[in-house]
Amino acid sequence: LEHVPYTVLPGEVQPFSPTTLTGQKLLEMFQRLLSHFGPQNWWPADTPLEVMIGAILTQNTSWTNVEKAISNLKEKGLISLERLLSLPAKDLAEIIRPAGYYNIKTKRLKNLLTFIAGQYDGDLVRFFNQETDVIREGLLSVNGVGHETADSIVLYAANRPLFVVDAYTHRIMSRHELAPEEATYHDIQSLFMDHLPEDVSLYNEFHALMVLTGKDYCRRNPLCRDCPLNRWEGRG
Numbered sequence: 001l002e003h004v005p006y007t008v009l010p011g012e013v014q015p016f017s018p019t020t021l022t023g024q025k026l027l028e029m030f031q032r033l034l035s036h037f038g039p040q041n042w043w044p045a046d047t048p049l050e051v052m053i054g055a056i057l058t059q060n061t062s063w064t065n066v067e068k069a070i071s072n073l074k075e076k077g078l079i080s081l082e083r084l085l086s087l088p089a090k091d092l093a094e095i096i097r098p099a100g101y102y103n104i105k106t107k108r109l110k111n112l113l114t115f116i117a118g119q120y121d122g123d124l125v126r127f128f129n130q131e132t133d134v135i136r137e138g139l140l141s142v143n144g145v146g147h148e149t150a151d152s153i154v155l156y157a158a159n160r161p162l163f164v165v166d167a168y169t170h171r172i173m174s175r176h177e178l179a180p181e182e183a184t185y186h187d188i189q190s191l192f193m194d195h196l197p198e199d200v201s202l203y204n205e206f207h208a209l210m211v212l213t214g215k216d217y218c219r220r221n222p223l224c225r226d227c228p229l230n231r232w233e234g235r236g
């Protein structure tokens with residue numbers, strides 16, 4: 001198989017030789033998306049805590065709505081574990097209202113922060129300084145944190161190489177017949193992680209690019225004609 005370098009961040013080229021046909025296909029897909037959209041440098045947040053807050057707020061809503069909620073929190077100086085925990089739930093719900101499902105998200109946010117405060121004295125560095133599996137299992141033990149939210153936090157806040165699978169990724173892989181429609185989160189995550197190098201920058205960019213592809217092109221009614229993945233793996 002061909003030895004192909006890929007560029008993730010400007011100036012950063014990492015050699016990668018796919019050892020399987022699936023790995024080669026995934027690399028080709030990544031390169032097409034990267035050259036179409038350019039590097040995304042996610043997650044759009046200043047601190048790991050802000051990533052965690054954003055990961056809860058973005059559940060079932062667009063990032064534009066999350067931005068408004070985060071901006072409200074910033075204006076009030078509330079990107080702080082202690083201050084968020086001591087804020088009454090009804091006040092927090094009002095502040096994050098633009099993100100939608102604000103009562104549920106208030107509970108989930110409080111659950112997550114209570115877990116960090118209770119188990120780790122509120123010390124995020126201590127929490128993130130553990131084995132990846134321990135961080136992930138800890139997050140998944142919190143009511144309201146599912147696989148996508150947990151893995152987003154692991155990848156974007158803890159900087160550990162876990163591939164994040166969202167509904168767009170599932171749809172794109174299934175439409176290109178690389179995964180069956182009934183594939184589980186774990187099946188699709190393994191598809192990427194078994195065939196790509198364990199690389200935080202690669203997983204970071206790849207997930208961001210899949211989200212853009214889904215939002216812009218791979219909608220319920222797909223806009224294949226203009227999509228960068230048109231004529232790739234059986235579509236077009």
Ligand code: SF4
Pocket residue numbers: 172175176213217218219222223224225227228229230231235
């Ligand atoms: S080519 Fe069509 S099916 Fe494939 S990702 Fe683009 S929009 Fe979706």
